[in-house]
Amino acid sequence: MLGLFGRILWHQRLILAWLGLLALLVCGWAWWKRDVIVSYFESRDQRNQVREEVRALEAERQRLEHEREVLLKGGFASEKVARETYHMSKPGEKVLRLSPSPRDEETPASATLRQR
16 A cells, blocks of 8 residues: 555656646746736836727727818818817908907906905
């Protein structure tokens, strides 16, 4: 019975030795190729960042495409953009520019203190 137990222990030790050798080989390979591994993770992070930028640009493109379609239809939206963005007016139309009064620029807290 002791011989069987001794053989089982010998086999376990042999398996552990092979696993240890394999672990050393893997660690040595990882140390030897560490630059490749680091560059892989950096390029993966860059790829993910570029994908996010592409998604953002695609959303912006869709928004601009929608805005273009609305402006091409004409009407109120195109007139509003022409007036607000490009400061355009109709022929003969007078445009009044009103500047806000100093009281309008106050914060609610300062207005409350001033009323007391």
